[in-house]
Amino acid sequence: MKILVIGSGGREHALCWKLAQSAKTLALYAAPGNPGIAQVATCLATSDYLAAAESIDADLTVVGPEAPLAAGIVDQFREKGRRIVGPTAAAARLEASKAFAKEFMLRAGIPTARFATVDTADQARAALHEFDFPVVLKADGLAAGKGVIIANSPEEAEQAIAQLLTPGSILVIEEFLTGEEVSFIVLSDGVNVLALEPTQDHKAVFDGDQGPNTGGMGAYCDGRILGDFQKALVMAQIIRPAIEHMRADGHPFSGFLYAGLMMTRNGPKVLEFNARLGDPETQVLMHRMESDFVEPLFAAAHGTLDESDLNWRPDPSVCVVLAAGGYPGSVQSGDRIDGLDQVTGATVFHAGTKIIDNVLATSGGRVLGVTASGATLQSAIDNSYEEVRKIHFDGMHYRTDIGQKGLKRWT
Numbered sequence: 176m177k178i179l180v181i182g183s184g185g186r187e188h189a190l191c192w193k194l195a196q197s198a199k200t201l202a203l204y205a206a207p208g209n210p211g212i213a214q215v216a217t218c219l220a221t222s223d224y225l226a227a228a229e230s231i232d233a234d235l236t237v238v239g240p241e242a243p244l245a246a247g248i249v250d251q252f253r254e255k256g257r258r259i260v261g262p263t264a265a266a267a268r269l270e271a272s273k274a275f276a277k278e279f280m281l282r283a284g285i286p287t288a289r290f291a292t293v294d295t296a297d298q299a300r301a302a303l304h305e306f307d308f309p310v311v312l313k314a315d316g317l318a319a320g321k322g323v324i325i326a327n328s329p330e331e332a333e334q335a336i337a338q339l340l341t342p343g344s345i346l347v348i349e350e351f352l353t354g355e356e357v358s359f360i361v362l363s364d365g366v367n368v369l370a371l372e373p374t375q376d377h378k379a380v381f382d383g384d385q386g387p388n389t390g391g392m393g394a395y396c397d398g399r400i401l402g403d404f405q406k407a408l409v410m411a412q413i414i415r416p417a418i419e420h421m422r423a424d425g426h427p428f429s430g431f432l433y434a435g436l437m438m439t440r441n442g443p444k445v446l447e448f449n450a451r452l453g454d455p456e457t458q459v460l461m462h463r464m465e466s467d468f469v470e471p472l473f474a475a476a477h478g479t480l481d482e483s484d485l486n487w488r489p490d491p492s493v494c495v496v497l498a499a500g501g502y503p504g505s506v507q508s509g510d511r512i513d514g515l516d517q518v519t520g521a522t523v524f525h526a527g528t529k530i531i532d533n534v535l536a537t538s539g540g541r542v543l544g545v546t547a548s549g550a551t552l553q554s555a556i557d558n559s560y561e562e563v564r565k566i567h568f569d570g571m572h573y574r575t576d577i578g579q580k581g582l583k584r585w586t
Contacts, residue, residue, distance in 0.1 A: 177202045178469070179228050180216070181248070182239030183209045185496075185526035185544040186454035190237060190468075191216045192522065193461040199469040204231055210535060211525025225251050234258065235473055238430070241317055241451050245271040249430070258476040260362075261430040262450050266421055269428070270450040273313045273322075273347045280445060283420040285413050287445040288349040288437075299336045302348050303329070312336065313447075315345035323388050325351065354439040355580070356446070357400060358456045359409050361434075362471055363418055365427030367480040369471055370410065372463065372487055373400040374456040375580060376435075380503055382576045389503040390541060393577035396459035397491035397552050399585060401438075409436065409443050417448070429475060458494040458524050458546045463487055493555040493578050494546040495563050499527065500570020502540035507570050510537045514566040521547035521562035537568055552581050 178194055180187050180203070188211045195203050195215040206227045208218030219227045224243065228236050236252060238244055238261040247264035261267075268275045280287045288311070291302040303310065312335040314322035324339065326332035340346040358376050362369045374396045380386040401409070413434055421428040433449035433456075452460075461468070464487060471483040499506040512535045515523055524546060527539020545563045549555030556578045563573060 176200065176234035176469070176473070177231055178204070179224075179231065179233040179236040180205045180212075180239060181224050181236065181243055183207050183212070184239065184454055184539075185524040185541065186452055186457040187239040188212045188524040188526070189458040189461040189544075189546075190239065190452070192524070193464065193468050194237075197467045197469040199467065199473075202231070204233070209525045210528050210530055211523070224248060225255065225257070228252065228257055229255070235476055236260070237472055239451065241267070241270055241449065244430075244450050245317060258473075260472050260476050262428050263426060265426040266428040267450040269417075269421075269432070269448040271317055273315050273447070274345045276448050277347060279417075279420070283416045285416050285445055286442060288352050290347055290349045292345055292347050293340075294345050296336050296340060299340060299346055299348065300333075303332055306348060306350055308332075309351040311349040311351055312339055313347040313349065314339040315347060352437040352439055352444055352446070354437045355584075357436045357438055357443075358394070358453050359401075359414070359434045359436055360453060360456065360460070361414055361432050362475050362480065363429055363432055364475045364478045364480040365422060365429040366418070366478070368410070368414060368418055369475075369480055369483050369485065370406065370414070371460055371485065372396050372398065373406070374453070374459055375400055376453060376456055377574055377577055380498075380574075382574050387503055389498070391453070391455045391496065392498065392574045393493070393495045394453070394455045394459050395491060395493045395552065395555070395578040395581060396456075396463045397581055398487065398489065400581070405438070405443070409434070413443060413445055454526075455494045455496055455544050458544045459492040462492040462494075462522060462546045462548055463490065488548070490548040490550055491552040491555045491581075492546060492548045493552070493559045494524075494544045495559050495573055495577050496526070496541050497543040497545065497563065497566060497568075497571050497573050499537050499540055499542050499568075500572070502572075506540045508536075508538055510569040512536060512542070512566070512568045517565040518545070518562045520558050521545050523562075523566075542568065542571070552578055552585070556582075
């Protein structure tokens with residue numbers, strides 16, 4: 176079949192890399208794509224995604240990033256009778272509005288942090304008296320993973336209010352939860368649910384989870400992240416109630432539902448919902464997935480996901496993100512990337528790259544995702560960092576502790 180992938184980042188490169196391996200894929204396209212994606216798919220330089228799908232007569236479209244979903248791309252495709260994987264704009268509010276998501280979780284009985292929503296600085300200051308420090312402050316809309324600030328003092332909270340609460344916006348204030356963070360992603364057709372393997376992301380820019388949050392500096396996928404009982408608990412207390420209540424509300428959720436979890440002493444609690452695959456979680460998931468992925472995606476778009484299953488390789492996988500100078504703030508761009516031709520033991524997914532005068536250069540905050548597997552988590556980590564050291568561009572920086580939480584937990 177002819178498949179179109181929407182997006183231009185590392186997540187979309189990993190998706191295209193996986194879909195290109197399927198015997199079911201007759202032709203693979205990406206809009207707009209990137210230089211890495213161009214190695215496995217035909218890139219269409221357009222932001223008119225519906226026109227692109229119609230021009231190639233795509234049998235299936237898969238949406239990567241959150242912005243098109245929030246803007247209603249799925250609604251537009253369905254109006255034209257085109258098969259697409261993703262939630263409608265109404266269902267995508269689970270990510271597009273933190274306030275909506277928190278109220279939804281409250282109604283659905285889904286465990287989450289205690290919270291308050293405010294729309295003025297005075298309301299925020301008053302609400303802070305109901306919480307202990309540290310406290311979490313979240314911008315309401317889409318923020319590419321950077322709209323969350325953990326304030327350790329009233330002074331830091333005041334700075335966060337000034338930064339996140341703009342005129343006409345809403346701010347969510349939450350209690351700070353302690354435990355291990357886990358990314359739990361499922362594929363749904365609106366009724367049935369197919370769980371992917373749990374992963375662990377690394378949000379902060381510096382080692383030891385220090386510094387500001389980013390879109391993700393690396394991730395790993397290991398079958399031991401959650402046990403069978405914990406997975407069943409997440410499905411029973413979080414995923415299935417979310418799918419069932421969205422359907423009961425008249426907005427069935429199809430596509431990828433990403434639950435960012437905190438595994439607390441009192442069980443799993445939802446930090447956030449996303450309406451799409453995670454990035455860089457997708458890189459390690461696709462690297463570790465043994466099954467053909469075209470069939471479940473096609474089933475999700477056709478409402479027959481109950482007939483699908485997924486198999487996973489036992490080897491853990493690790494992705495280390497190489498970021499541009501200045502990230503997650505203002506980044507430098509256009510720097511030459513060297514060393515990719517020396518990489519033999521990992522798959523390098525392009526996230527922020529472009530071709531300038533026939534030379535590969537940086538073009539974004541997160542530039543590359545170096546992803547490798549190994550017989551053990553330690554060997555997967557070693558394999559990834561061995562290849563990382565072969566790559567260079569001016570300002571390149573990365574975390575050196577991706578996967579260390581898992582090693583500490585299991586040794």
